[in-house]
Amino acid sequence: MANTAELTHAELDNIIDPPALVQGKDDLASITDTVCNVAENKPPRAWYIAFLISLGVLGMLGASIVYLVITGVGVWGNNQPVAWGWPIVNFVFWVGIGHAGTLISAVLYLFRQGWRTGINRFAEAMTIFAVICAGMFPAIHVGRIWVIYWVFPIPNQMALWPNFRSPLLWDVFAVSTYFSVSLLFWYMGMVPDLASLRDRAKKKMSRLLYGIFALGWTGANRQWHRYERVYLLLAALATPLVLSVHSVVSFDFATSQLPGWHTTILPPYFVAGAIFSGFAMVVTLAVPARALFGLRNLITMRHLELMNKVILATGLMVGYAYAMEFFISWYSGNKYEGFAFVNRAFGSYAWAYWIMVSCNVLVPQIFWFKRFRRSIPVMFVISIFVNIGMWFERFVIVVTSLNRDFLPSSWHYFSPTYVDFATLIGSFGLFLTLFLLFCRFLPQVAIAEVKLQTPHAHAHHGDDH
Amino acid sequence: MSLFHFPRWTDVFRPLMGLAAIGAPVYLTVLFYYGASPKTLAVGFQPIQPVPFSHAVHAGDLGMDCRYCHSTVEDSAHAAVPTASTCMNCHERILPDSPKLLPVREAARNGEPLEWLRVHDLPDYVYFNHSAHLSKGVGCVECHGRVDRMDVVTQEQPLSMGWCLDCHRNPDERIRPKDEVTNMGWEPPAGEYRDEIGAELVQSYNIHPRQDCSTCHR
Amino acid sequence: MSNNSSAELHGIIAEYHTVEEILAAAETVREAGYTRWDCHTPMPVHGLDRAMGVRETRLPWVVLIAGLTGGGLGVLMQWWMNAIDYNYRISGKPDWSLPANIPVAFETTVLFAAFAAFFAMWIANGLPRWFNPLSRNARFARATDDRFFVAIQASDPMFDQDATAAMLSSSGAHAVETVEEPDETSRPPAVFRGAVWSLVSLAMLPLFLVAMARYNTSDKPRVHLVPDMDFAKRIKAQAVSDLFADGRGTRPPVAGTFALEDMEAVGADPAYYTGKLGDSFVTDFPLEVTPELMQRGQERFGIYCAVCHGDDGRGKGMVAQRAAVLSPATWVAPTDLHTQPVVDLASGQLFDSISNGVRNMPGYSSQISYQDRWAIVLYTRALQRSQAASAQDIPEGVNLR
Amino acid sequence: MNPVNVNREPVLAPDLAARVSRVGLVLAVLGLGAGFALGAAEGDNLRHFFWAYLVGFAFFFTFTLGGLFFVLVQHVTGAKWSVSVRRMGEFAMNTVPALGIMAIPLLYPLLTNAGREEFGGLLWPWVQPHGEHADLVAMKEPFLNVPFFIGRMVFYLLVWWLMARFFMKRSLQQDTDRDPAYAPTIAMRKLSAPGIIVFALTLSFASFDWLMSTAPEWFSTIFGVYIFAGCVLTIHAWLVISSVFLQKQGYMKKEVNAEHYHDLGKFMTAFTVFWAYIAFSQFMLIWYANLPEETGFFHSRTTEAWKTMSYLLIVTNFFVPFFGFLSRHVKRKPKMLAMWAVYVLIVHWLDLYWLVMPSMSPESNPFGLIEVATTIGAFGLFLWAFARQGVRHSVLAYGDPKLGDCLAHENY
Structure with missing residues (x-):
């Protein structure tokens, strides 16, 4: 008794949802070809240029770290009362960036968002590298980097243990667990794709190397069965893990009694901010990467648009948190709390605050319009704005709460040194170097998972299923 | 075959990887536990001193009390190394021409100190007070070992924080009557036990070893 | 049954082009009663488990148990380390502060569960297995690209080279090929064995050095990892100090003064x-x-x-x-x-x-x-x-x- | 997955709906009446009654707001799996008028002088700041004053009513109107996104107003999110219960299957964890910083009278449902899942009770028939408003273009 207005899947998608996720000639072989060709062929010249630049910037990071280690943390702008300067800002910034990958992989997987497959590999790699950058900052911030192992509970000649009541120690556990699990997740997703690369490789060395990491995968169904189940389990584990990591980072601030830091909404607010900045970074990277490596059919406009929607949504959540903090700072009746927020908006760092608000809350509103959501130049610029805004959010949180101490006599305007700048810019060198290497040698798109999203992966046996 | 294939013998990696997965953590743990232990790194330090002074002769054979030379040990944090003039108390007339004692005579004559090498040297961020320990009945031997049997003084104890805490947590076994602190060979009277005597002394000496950070790191 | 299968035969593979074909073939093979066989596909094919009769894996249980173990150990570790073995008061919190232990216990739960999931999957799937006779077949390389294969092992009790091949052909296979067991020794080459033994012996060296250090004395001072902390620039009793002209750290009384007990x-x-x-x-x-x-x-x-x-x-x-x-x-x-x-x-x-x-x-x-x-x-x-x-x-x- | 061809026919259950709504009405009258009688008998100027009434009101409100959020979020994400149960969510959100009726008695403690001498007011203590925090509370007067408070209350209800009407109307339109341009579908899709913003702000401020201000000296930025977690948990539980009930009565046998229950179960698991996460964040941060202006809330909940319940909530609201929902089999067995859903509703009510009542009486847990009666009454009122809609409308959104996908949907 089918109605005249009965819809087919495709029609419905055309009207309500944009076109299918994999575009162009999307038979299985061409998906393999598209992705594997990147790893098999010489990269475009732009890659070499980018790689050289990144290496140079990475060198700058190395130099600034060496200088820091042999001299001491005094080379940074950190001083009383702003003892947590840029290193912690950068740490929180990079950890935030590192959230999109596992979120796209795990949370969207659980929500059955098929569109994740185009970008998840990419975003997971980004997570790994961002967490490496993030982990570096507290490590160099401790000053005596060679005894950093003291943060782990290892039996030692001091017969003492780390203080588990300290949120900073929770960070150690959260970030290292997050890194390990993300690495497992990334690698596990890559095993079948590495097998594809192995089986196509003509050179002995690439067959050997891809072969070693493919673990001898042959796509046997009994293996796929366990593989899929474990992938689901890892996703289910990684989802609360993602939430926990940035919540724990927020605890570094929120467990304190400092006005502007101690607020109960900080955990979910940090998580939303992390997703926000992470997605922005994925867009920033995906836009040039898909053009450079010819992945437009796999990372389609629909992917980008959906990511822009997520950016809009999480940007609003961040805005909600800003508003709640402001309201409650008044409602609490606590003068110090009220001062901290007024000081943020109108104090000596008002410029940073308003950069933050405009980049994070105002600018993304343009994504309400479909035209802009689907415009490559607009989204690229906005994603960069969001990255900047989220860096400033951490700057505002760290610096404004500290720089005006309880004692006006110790008020101090924090300014970074050139080493601060070199380290921050250098961390982008580390990130991009790793990322470019990934783009060059590893499957940038989850081949098997994209295949699963095509009609070829499903038997067409009627509707009485 | 033109293409590379993993040969059959690569199957040997399967047990090997399992073995390495279990073996490597065990190996690293053992290596770190023993290798990084102060018992390995610090114990056994035996520097060559400017004068081959033998504690075994002076404190052991002659039975001289530690305090004859280290006379400040009961009153100050630092157990003073004796000046050359203290040596000359006796060596003015004993072995006055011994070549081994030449540096001592030189030092006594011109006032230039002898540069003894410290054997038991705590890091500078650690505060240790000799008088506090002696006045509560901690014998020299507890930290320095049987110096009265050493021809060349050697570090016998790790002097690590864990080792310090060990005693600060369980002082009973290390406490002796105050008048026996310099007696290297002191043993509890027959039929009595060290920990029981110690427990009583901890009571009567009112000993409450502190364990907070600022006790030593001040 | 396997009367004419030679010792060198590894098995038979059959190639299919679509999901429908492999699903149908899988049902055929299962119904024929084979046990030592599998389907090889470039991506997971839903419905294939049912067609092949693959039973639900028990891995989730492993993960649950590992997770609970991890969480339990996480709490236990914090309790023992902060409340028992090295207890000290900090920021007014009790020695054992359960709310403060939850984040770390949560992380250890996830860590244990995730590692258990990952490695239990390796073990259950027999990974890594780099050597595989199937990979010698040029056609089979497309199993990770765009083709679907059924592979039946010669060791299957039902296996009969001709009958099995015929069954696969009739199941709609586009090609059926036999795969031979490569004639290779399983003994690693001497170079490799030598390398392993050298590595093992080399690994003994640090242990030997540690043992040496433990039972010997040395006139060399220990290595100070943080020399500037171990040797601070401060004035020490009876030591040289370049702060004073006479180089003495221990100061005599200032001229014209004397100690109260003197x-x-x-x-x-x-x-x-x-x-x-x-x-x-x-x-x-x-x-x-x-x-x-x-x-x-x-x-x-x-x-x-x-x-x-x-x-x-x-x-x-x-x-x-x-x-x-x-x-x-x-x-x-x-x-x-x-x-x-x-x-x-x-x-x-x-x-x-x-x-x-x-x-x-x-x-x-x-x-x-x-x-x-x-x-x-x-x-x-x-x-x-x-x-x-x-x-x-x-x-x-x-x-x- | 290819969509299943759907018979675009309404699923009508007017008799059943009428019967259920009558039960609801009887429960409402009996429950609220009994509560009122019991309250009046206590001789405390109805103070206890009004606090208990607020718990019941909050319970009702989480159903309505949960329904609103559920509908909004399905549209904003273009969810396909939920189409067959969405109409029940729409019924739940469309109970705003009844919620408005229920809000009217709350004016009494706002506008009368009853009880001021003895307790400084019947319900919200800020109406007449008193006690040791009087100065602090008086400072909040620009926000916490009676006219503004009532104004906000009317505003929230009005906004929710407009939103519920908008989405209900479009959804019904979808059923009968075979518009090839899918105007209602697209309109709902478009407005759901700003709708969620409005929802988030109104829900947060409503929970600040109605619940957080029962302890006016206390504050927590996460409070709105905490209430939100309860709303989402409630609506998913309610969808399970109502679907199982309908199926038991012979309706929607095919339209709601194990896959849908599985998803609803997953959301209950997820939001059980989410609730725990939010509750833990709120508690841990306040416990850790130990600031006098914040700890009062948890202090009054760890007195002798409330300690047991506070600890018990951790078990009943997190551990028990979490491990209960963990198994795939539980989520796919409708009856078992429905039992868990009932459990979730009960412990959710306990959570609300724990949130409100210690502010009235920190020294003793006043739990008694009066709370049970008012809550049953509030629930009855909700049930009446909920089921009334089934008399006129199909219980299935049978015209939704995504229904075919919904029925073909399969979990992995």
Whole structure:
């Protein structure tokens, strides 16, 4: 008794949802070809240029770290009362960036968002590298980097243990667990794709190397069965893990009694901010990467648009948190709390605050319009704005709460040194170097998972299923 | 075959990887536990001193009390190394021409100190007070070992924080009557036990070893 | 059954082009009763589990148990480390603060569960298995690209080369091929074996060095990882300090000053500080005589005097005995404190002898404090008395046996 | 997955709906009446009654707001799996008028002088600041004053009513109107995104107003999110219960299957964890910083009278449902899942009770028939308003273009 207005899947998608996720000639072989060709062929010249630049910037990071280690943390702008300067800002910034990958992989997987497959590999790699950058900052911030192992509970000649009541120690556990699990997740997703690369490789060395990491995968169904189940389990584990990591980072601030830091909404607010900045970074990277490596059919406009929607949504959540903090700072009746927020908006760092608000809350509103959501130049610029805004959010949180101490006599305007700048810019060198290497040698798109999203992966046996 | 294939013998990696997965953590743990232990790194330090002074002769054979030379040990944090003039108390007339004692005579004559090498040297961020320990009945031997049997003084104890805490947590076994602190060979009277005597002394000496950070790191 | 399968045969593979084909073929093979076979596909094919009759994996249980273990261990670790083994108060929190332990316990839960999931999957799937006869088949390389395969192993009890091949052909396969077992030795090459053994031996070296270090002494100081912390720029007792022109860390009193316990410098209480009043030695004891002072005197006598004078004061101390043997030419035997001239000395003169020495005896003023010198004088008196005691000295009521 | 061909026919259950709504009405009248009688008998100027009434009101409100959020979020994400149960969510959100009726008695403690002498007011203590925090509370007067408070209350209800009407109307339109341009579908899709913003702000401020201000000296930025977690949990539980009930009565046998229950179960698991996460964040941060202006809330909940319940909530609201929902089999067995859903509703009510009542009486847990009666009454009122809609409308959104996908949907 089918109605005249009965819809087919495709029609419905055309009207309500944009076109299918994999575009162009999307038979299985061409998906393999598209992705594997990147790893098999010489990269475009732009890659070499980018790689050289990144290496140079990475060198700058190395130099600034060496200088820091042999001299001491005094080379940074950190001083009383702003003892947590840029290193912690950068740490929180990079950890935030590192959230999109596992979120796209795990949370969207659980929500059955098929569109994740185009970008998840990419975003997971980004997570790994961002967490490496993030982990570096507290490590160099401790000053005596060679005894950093003291943060782990290892039996030692001091017969003492780390203080588990300290949120900073929770960070150690959260970030290292997050890194390990993300690495497992990334690698596990890559095993079948590495097998594809192995089986196509003509050179002995690439067959050997891809072969070693493919673990001898042959796509046997009994293996796929366990593989899929474990992938689901890892996703289910990684989802609360993602939430926990940035919540724990927020605890570094929120467990304190400092006005502007101690607020109960900080955990979910940090998580939303992390997703926000992470997605922005994925867009920033995906836009040039898909053009450079010819992945437009796999990372389609629909992917980008959906990511822009997520950016809009999480940007609003961040805005909600800003508003709640402001309201409650008044409602609490606590003068110090009220001062901290007024000081943020109108104090000596008002410029940073308003950069933050405009980049994070105002600018993304343009994504309400479909035209802009689907415009490559607009989204690229906005994603960069969001990255900047989220860096400033951490700057505002760290610096404004500290720089005006309880004692006006110790008020101090924090300014970074050139080493601060070199380290921050250098961390982008580390990130991009790793990322470019990934783009060059590893499957940038989850081949098997994209295949699963095509009609070829499903038997067409009627509707009485 | 033109293409590379993993040969059959690569199957040997399967047990090997399992073995390495279990073996490597065990190996690293053992290596770190023993290798990084102060018992390995610090114990056994035996520097060559400017004068081959033998504690075994002076404190052991002659039975001289530690305090004859280290006379400040009961009153100050630092157990003073004796000046050359203290040596000359006796060596003015004993072995006055011994070549081994030449540096001592030189030092006594011109006032230039002898540069003894410290054997038991705590890091500078650690505060240790000799008088506090002696006045509560901690014998020299507890930290320095049987110096009265050493021809060349050697570090016998790790002097690590864990080792310090060990005693600060369980002082009973290390406490002796105050008048026996310099007696290297002191043993509890027959039929009595060290920990029981110690427990009583901890009571009567009112000993409450502190364990907070600022006790030593001040 | 497998009468004509040769030893070199690994199995038979059949190639299919679509999901429908592989699903149908999988059902055919399962219904034929094969057990040692599998389908190889470039991506997971939903419905294939049902078609092949693959049973649900038990891995989730492994993960649950690992997760609970991880969480339990996380709490246990924090409890033991912070509340039992090294308990200290910090920021007003109880030693065992469960709310503060939740984040770490959560992380260990996830860590254990994730690692268990990952490696249990390896183990259950028999990974890694780099050597695989199937990979020698050129056609099979497309199993990770765009083709679907059924592979039946020759070791299957149902396997019969011709019948199996025929069954696969009839199931709609686009190609059916046999895969041979490669004729290769499973013994690793000598180079590899050598490398493994060298590595193992090399790994023993650090252990050996550790053992050496543990059972040997060394005249080299230990390695200081943080030298600037271990050796701070501060003034240490009896050590050189370049802060002062004379290079001495231990400072003498500033010119014109003296320590409060050293009033001798200003001539206060000369009887106590010098043992003299004017030019004559005092005979009165300048301190209150107490049993404690006597005991102190006995102890100090043991430390400083007995080495030469002997515990009984008769000049037969250990040093004296040894010196007499070592340097008979220069050594002068110490005085017997019980000789009448010594007994007759004024207390002040005994004090003066200890302080400034007498004849061959050096002065001990740098080693013994004023009070201790008086204590020694007191004890010497008691000692002299004890050695020349008579029956009248025994107090009334003391029972002599 | 290819969509299943759907028979675009309404699923009508007017008789059943009428019967259920009558039950609801009877429960409402009996429950609220009994509560009122019991309250009046206590002789405390109805103070206890009004606090208990607020718990019941909050319970009702989480159903309505949960329904609103559920509908909004399905549209904003273009969810396909939920189409067959969405109409029940729409019924739940469309109970705003009844919620408005229920809000009217709350004016009494706002506008009368009853009880001021004895307790400084019947319900919200800020109406007449008193006690040791009087100065602090008085400072909040620009926000916490009676006219503004009532104004806000009317505003929230009005906004929710407009939103519920908008989405209900479009959804019904979808059923009958075979518009090839899918105007209602697209309109709902478009307005759901700003709708969620409005929802987030109104829900947060409503929970600040109605619940957080029962302890006016206390504050927590996360409070709105905490209430939100309860709303989402409630609506998913309610969808399970109502679907199982309908199926038991012979309706929607095919339209709601194990896959849909599985998803609803997953959301209950997820939001059980989410609730725990939010509750833990709120508690831990306040416990850790130990600031006097914040700890009062938890202090009054760890007195002798409330300690047991506070600890028990951790078990009943997190551990028990979490492990209960963990198994795939539980989520796919409708009856078992429905039992868990009932459990979730009960412990959710306990959570609200724990949130409100210690502010009235920190020294003793006043739990008694009066709370049970008012809550049953509030629930009855909700049930009446909920089921009334089934008399006129199909219980299935049978015209939704995504229904075919919904029925073909399969979990992995």
